[in-house]
Amino acid sequence: MRDWKNLEPVAGNGLLHRRAFLRGGTALAAAMTGYTLVQSASAQQLTDDPWSLVPGVAVPDYGARSRFEKNVVRTLSNPNAEPRTQHARTPHHLINGTFTPNGLHFVISHAGDPDIDPDKHRLVIHGLVKQPLVFTLDTLGRYPMVSRMTFLECGGNSAPLFSKEPIQASVQALHGLVSCAEWTGVSLSTLLEEAGLDKRAKWLVAEGADAPHLSRSVPLTKALDDAMIALYQNGERLMPGNGYPMRLLLPGWEGNMNIKWLRRIQLTEMPGMSFYEARTYAPILPGGKAYQFYFLQEVKSFITHPSPGLAMKGPGFYEISGVAYSGNGRISKVMVSADGGKSWAQAALQEPVQSKAFTRFRVPWRWDGGAVVLQSRAWDEAGFAQPTRSELVAVRGETTRIPPVTGFPSQHYNAITSWAIDRNGEVKHVYA
Amino acid sequence: MRDWKNLEPVAGNGLLHRRAFLRGGTALAAAMTGYTLVQSASAQQLTDDPWSLVPGVAVPDYGARSRFEKNVVRTLSNPNAEPRTQHARTPHHLINGTFTPNGLHFVISHAGDPDIDPDKHRLVIHGLVKQPLVFTLDTLGRYPMVSRMTFLECGGNSAPLFSKEPIQASVQALHGLVSCAEWTGVSLSTLLEEAGLDKRAKWLVAEGADAPHLSRSVPLTKALDDAMIALYQNGERLMPGNGYPMRLLLPGWEGNMNIKWLRRIQLTEMPGMSFYEARTYAPILPGGKAYQFYFLQEVKSFITHPSPGLAMKGPGFYEISGVAYSGNGRISKVMVSADGGKSWAQAALQEPVQSKAFTRFRVPWRWDGGAVVLQSRAWDEAGFAQPTRSELVAVRGETTRIPPVTGFPSQHYNAITSWAIDRNGEVKHVYA
Numbered sequence: 001m002r003d004w005k006n007l008e009p010v011a012g013n014g015l016l017h018r019r020a021f022l023r024g025g026t027a028l029a030a031a032m033t034g035y036t037l038v039q040s041a042s043a044q045q046l047t048d049d050p051w052s053l054v055p056g057v058a059v060p061d062y063g064a065r066s067r068f069e070k071n072v073v074r075t076l077s078n079p080n081a082e083p084r085t086q087h088a089r090t091p092h093h094l095i096n097g098t099f100t101p102n103g104l105h106f107v108i109s110h111a112g113d114p115d116i117d118p119d120k121h122r123l124v125i126h127g128l129v130k131q132p133l134v135f136t137l138d139t140l141g142r143y144p145m146v147s148r149m150t151f152l153e154c155g156g157n158s159a160p161l162f163s164k165e166p167i168q169a170s171v172q173a174l175h176g177l178v179s180c181a182e183w184t185g186v187s188l189s190t191l192l193e194e195a196g197l198d199k200r201a202k203w204l205v206a207e208g209a210d211a212p213h214l215s216r217s218v219p220l221t222k223a224l225d226d227a228m229i230a231l232y233q234n235g236e237r238l239m240p241g242n243g244y245p246m247r248l249l250l251p252g253w254e255g256n257m258n259i260k261w262l263r264r265i266q267l268t269e270m271p272g273m274s275f276y277e278a279r280t281y282a283p284i285l286p287g288g289k290a291y292q293f294y295f296l297q298e299v300k301s302f303i304t305h306p307s308p309g310l311a312m313k314g315p316g317f318y319e320i321s322g323v324a325y326s327g328n329g330r331i332s333k334v335m336v337s338a339d340g341g342k343s344w345a346q347a348a349l350q351e352p353v354q355s356k357a358f359t360r361f362r363v364p365w366r367w368d369g370g371a372v373v374l375q376s377r378a379w380d381e382a383g384f385a386q387p388t389r390s391e392l393v394a395v396r397g398e399t400t401r402i403p404p405v406t407g408f409p410s411q412h413y414n415a416i417t418s419w420a421i422d423r424n425g426e427v428k429h430v431y432a
Numbered sequence: 433m434r435d436w437k438n439l440e441p442v443a444g445n446g447l448l449h450r451r452a453f454l455r456g457g458t459a460l461a462a463a464m465t466g467y468t469l470v471q472s473a474s475a476q477q478l479t480d481d482p483w484s485l486v487p488g489v490a491v492p493d494y495g496a497r498s499r500f501e502k503n504v505v506r507t508l509s510n511p512n513a514e515p516r517t518q519h520a521r522t523p524h525h526l527i528n529g530t531f532t533p534n535g536l537h538f539v540i541s542h543a544g545d546p547d548i549d550p551d552k553h554r555l556v557i558h559g560l561v562k563q564p565l566v567f568t569l570d571t572l573g574r575y576p577m578v579s580r581m582t583f584l585e586c587g588g589n590s591a592p593l594f595s596k597e598p599i600q601a602s603v604q605a606l607h608g609l610v611s612c613a614e615w616t617g618v619s620l621s622t623l624l625e626e627a628g629l630d631k632r633a634k635w636l637v638a639e640g641a642d643a644p645h646l647s648r649s650v651p652l653t654k655a656l657d658d659a660m661i662a663l664y665q666n667g668e669r670l671m672p673g674n675g676y677p678m679r680l681l682l683p684g685w686e687g688n689m690n691i692k693w694l695r696r697i698q699l700t701e702m703p704g705m706s707f708y709e710a711r712t713y714a715p716i717l718p719g720g721k722a723y724q725f726y727f728l729q730e731v732k733s734f735i736t737h738p739s740p741g742l743a744m745k746g747p748g749f750y751e752i753s754g755v756a757y758s759g760n761g762r763i764s765k766v767m768v769s770a771d772g773g774k775s776w777a778q779a780a781l782q783e784p785v786q787s788k789a790f791t792r793f794r795v796p797w798r799w800d801g802g803a804v805v806l807q808s809r810a811w812d813e814a815g816f817a818q819p820t821r822s823e824l825v826a827v828r829g830e831t832t833r834i835p836p837v838t839g840f841p842s843q844h845y846n847a848i849t850s851w852a853i854d855r856n857g858e859v860k861h862v863y864a
Contacts (some may be wrong), residue, residue, distance in 0.1 A: 001565055005634050005821055021622065035574070035575065036573050036628060037571045037575070038565045038566060038571050038626070038801075039565070039566050040563060040564060040566070041556045041558050041564035041565050041566040041567060042558070046556055046695070046696060049549075049552060049553070049641065051546035051547050051548050051549075051550070051641065051642075051643075052546065052641045052642065052643060052645065052695075053643065054643060055513070055515065055543045056541065056543055056544030056545040056546040056547060056642060056672075057545050057547060057642055057645065057672075058510075058511065058512070058518065058544055058545075059506075059508065059513075059518045059520045059539045059541050059544065059545060059673050060506075060515035060520075061505035061506050061507070061520065061540070061767045062504075062505050062506065062512075062535040062536065063506075063520075063534055063535040063536070063537065063670065063672070063673055063674075064535070064671075064672075065534075065668065065671065065672070066547075066548070066550075066669065066671075066676045066677075067547070068548075068549060068550050068551075068677075069668070069669050070737075072494075072668065072669070073493035073494050073800040074491075074492075074493050074494065074495075075493070076493055078490075079490065080490070081487070081489070083487070086490065087491075087520050087802075088493065088495075095664070095668055096616045096663070096667065096668045097458055097579045097580055097614050097616040097664050097665075097666070097667045098614065099614065099666070099667055099808055100667055101534065101666050101667045101668045102495055102497075102533065103494040103495040103496070103668075104494065104495070104667070104668065105495065107491045109488065109491050110486060110721070111487045112487045112488030112489050112491065112643045113488040113489050113490075113491060114483040114484065114488040115483050115488060115489060115499070116481075116483050116498070116500075116502060117481075117501050118498075119500075119836075120481060121481070124473045124683075125473070126473050128684075128726065131472060132472060132473035133470045133471070133472060133473050134470060134472070135470050138745070139469045139470050141750060142469050142745075142748075142750055142751065143467065143469070143749075143751070144453040144751050144794065144796055145528065145751060145753065146782070147528075147529045147530055147782050147792060162755050175854045181533065182528075182529050182530065184528045184529040190453065194467060194470070200694050205775040209481065209483065209484045210483075210484065210488065211484060211485065211486060211487055213484065218793075219574050231528070232527070232528040232529050234529070234531070234533050234666065235527045235528065235529045235531055235533045235536070236497065236501070236504065236527055236533045236535075236536065237496045237497065237498065237501050237504070238499075239496075239497065239498075240488075240489075240495070240496075240498050241491050241495055242495075244440065244498045245498075245500075260632065261676070263484075264477070264478060269523055289487065311584070312713075313570070313574075315544045316574075317574060317575075318574055318576070319576050319577060321576065321577065328672065336858040350578070352784045352786065354784065360579060362577065425653035
C-alpha cells in the first residue's frame with residue numbers, strides 16, 4: 001500500500017487533488033489506500049448486538065426516522081408562534097447529498113402555516129388576460145407537468161455575516177435559510193397562454209392564501225421563462241410550510257417571491273409595490289439610496305463539513321464538502337482554500353450539475369493538526385464569481401446590530417464564508 | 433386561440449406529439465391554449481376561506497405532511513408484524529416527479545426493522561483481505577463520499593403479472609416494490625482498497641445486523657464498479673426500513689442483494705449460497721431448470737397516471753405519465769400506445785436522464801371518451817427493449833396461483849403493463 005500521506009498537496013495546509021481518491025483515470029489512483037482512520041478487525045467485532053437477537057418493529061405505512069436522529073431538526077426563531085415571523089432553518093451540517101429532505105426544508109412563515117383544504121382551494125388568474133380563469137388542484141393536475149431541482153433561498157439568508165464582528169454560530173444559524181428540492185408542477189407559461197395575455201401586461205402580482213395575503217410582483221419575462229406552479233415537493237405534495245397545496249416557483253429568485261399557498265395571479269402593467277418589495281427587500285445602501293427589485297440570488301457556496309459544532313477528531317484524512325448554487329444557472333467551478341485564501345484547490349463537483357440547484361463539492365484534505373482557515377468560492381456558468389466579504393461590505397455596508405435587522409444591510413449576502421480550525425480541532429466562524 | 437383539439441395525433445386514439453405543449457421550438461407551440469379544463473373566473477372566487485382569516489399553526493422543527501394527505505401511504509402485507517416477511521409498497525399513482533420520498537420508499541423486511549444504535553453499530557471487512565478492518569459510522573463519514581440517484585427494485589416486483597389472468601389491483605399493488613432515491617456514502621472500492629484485496633478474492637458475502645442476518649453474495653467486479661456503502665437517503669440518514677445506519681447499494685441490481693443494516697463484508701473465493709440466492713431468487717423455469725445469479729433489474733416502465741383507481745374525469749386533455757428505469761444504465765427512449773400496441777408515440781423524458789435511476793416520461797393525450805388500452809415500452813442505452821408480456825411468459829411461464837408465490841415464476845418481471853379505460857373512465861389492468 002502506498003501511503004496517502006505522501007501525496008503532494010495541490011494547495012496550502014494539505015489540500016489534495018480532487019481526483020486523488022477516485023478510482024482510475026489519474027496517476028494518483030494507486031494512492032487510495034492507507035487513510036488509517038480505522039482499527040484492524042478481530043472476531044469479537046462480530047458478536048451480536050441486542051437488535052440482532054430479536055425481531056424488529058413493524059414496518060409503518062409512512063416511514064419515520066430512527067429515534068436516534070431526533071436531534072437532526074430545524075432551529076426555530078419563534079417556536080411558540082407569537083404574532084411575528086417564524087423561521088425554521090435547515091441543518092446543513094447534519095445532512096448530505098444534493099438536496100434537502102422535506103422535513104428539513106427551510107420555512108419562513110409570517111403568520112404560521114395555514115391548514116388549507118386542497119379540495120376547496122382555488123387559484124385565480126385574472127387582470128390583464130383575455131379570459132380570467134379559476135383552477136382547482138384537480139384541474140391543474142391534468143395539465144402537462146415538468147420536474148426540476150431548484151434551490152430556494154431567502155433574500156435574508158446569511159444576514160449575520162453583515163455584522164462587523166463574526167457571529168459565533170453554526171452553518172445552520174448562518175446559512176440555514178436556503179434549501180434545495182425537486183419540484184413538479186405546471187409551467188406558469190402554460191396557464192398564462194391558456195388565459196391569453198393582454199398585450200399591456202408586463203407584471204403579475206402573486207398572492208397567497210395565508211392570513212397576511214403575502215403578495216409580490218413578478219416581471220412577466222420571468223413568468224414566461226421558467227416559473228412553475230409547484231404541486232409536488234420531492235415527489236409528494238408540498239409540505240404545509242412550503243405552500244401546500246400549491247406555490248409559485250421562480251427558480252433562482254428571492255425566496256419571498258415564490259408565493260406559498262398561492263391563490264391569485266393578477267396580470268398588471270405595473271408592479272404592485274407590496275409591503276415586502278417596497279420595504280423589506282429594498283434595503284438602503286450606505287450612500288442612502290435603496291436598491292429595488294433585486295430578485296436574483298447570486299452565486300454562492302459554503303462549507304458544511306467541517307463547520308462549527310463538528311469538531312475535528314485529530315489530525316489525518318478528511319473530506320471537505322459543501323454546497324454551491326447560483327440563480328444564474330449551473331455552477332462551473334468551486335475552489336477551496338485551507339490557508340485563508342492564499343492558495344486554492346479545485347473541488348470535485350457531484351454530477352449531474354443542474355441549473356439553479358445545489359451542487360455538492362468535495363476536496364480531499366490531509367489535516368496536519370495545525371491552525372487553518374477554510375474557505376470555498378464558487379463560479380457560475382454566466383461567469384460570475386462569489387465575492388470576498390470585504391468586497392461585498394465595501395458596497396453594501398456592515399451592521400453593528402447583532403443579529404442584523406431589516407432595513408440595514410441584511411439582504412443578498414453571497415460572499416465567502418471562513419471557518420477557522422484551531423489546534424484542538426474546534427471550528428469557528430471568522431472573517432479572513 | 434387555436435384549439436388543441438385540432439392537433440393531428442401522432443398515434444392512435446389521440447396521442448399527441450410529445451413537444452406539442454412545450455414553449456417554443458416547434459410549429460405546434462401556438463396550439464398551447466384551449467385545454468378547456470377550467471372555468472372562467474369571477475370575483476366571488478377570491479373570497480376568503482377560513483384558513484385565510486386566522487393565523488396558521490406553528491412551524492415545527494421537523495416538517496410533517498398536511499393532514500389532508502393521510503391516505504398517501506404504503507400498503508402493508510403484514511401490518512401486525514406476524515413472524516413472516518413484511519412488504520410496504522410505494523403508491524406510485526399518488527406521487528410525482530422522479531424519486532420517492534423517504535416515508536414512501538418501498539420496504540421488505542423479513543423480521544421487522546431493527547432498532548440499531550448507530551454509535552454501537554460496526555461494519556467489519558474481513559476474509560480474503562490483507563488487513564481486516566472495522567468501521568464505525570463516524571469513521572465511514574471521514575472517507576471521500578459520492579452521491580447518486582438510483583432505483584431499488586425487489587426481484588419479485590410485478591410478480592402478480594405472471595398470473596394467467598390479469599389481477600385487478602392498483603399500480604401500487606402491482607409495481608410498488610420499486611422506488612428511487614439519492615444515496616450518499618462511501619464507494620465500496622475505497623474501503624476494499626483500504627483493506628487490501630487478496631488476489632484469490634472473487635466474491636464477497638454481505639450480511640445484515642437484522643435478526644435473520646440476511647446475507648447475499650456479490651461478485652467482486654460489481655463491488656469494485658459502482659457499489660456504495662450508503663449512509664444518507666435523500667439527504668438525511670437512512671430510514672430504519674432502508675437499512676439505518678448503513679446499507680450496501682448495488683445500483684441496478686436485485687433489491688435483496690442491497691444488504692440493509694450492513695455489518696459484515698467477507699471476501700471469498702466462492703459465493704456463499706445463502707438462503708435467498710440458492711432458493712428464492714433462483715426460481716425454476718418451465719423446462720425444470722433454475723436460473724442462478726440473475727442479478728440485473730432489466731429495462732422496465734409503467735404508466736402511473738392514469739392507472740387503476742385514478743378514474744378519468746370525462747373526455748378531453750390528459751397527460752399520460754409514468755416511470756422508466758434500467759439496471760443497464762440510462763433510459764434512451766419510451767414509447768406510449770393508446771391502442772393496445774398497434775401504434776406508438778414517443779414520450780418526452782424528464783431531464784436530466786440519469787443512469788440506473790427513475791426517468792419520468794410524459795405524453796400529451798386527447799381522450800375522446802372511447803375505450804382505449806394504454807401501454808408504455810422503454811429502451812435503455814445498452815439497446816435492450818422491454819419485452820411484451822407474451823414474449824416474457826413464453827420463456828418464464830405463468831402461474832395460476834394468485835398471488836404468485838416463491839418458486840414458480842415470480843421474479844424479474846419486466847414486460848409491458850396494459851391499462852384499459854372504458855367509456856365510463858374506469859381504468860383496469862388487462863393483458864393486451
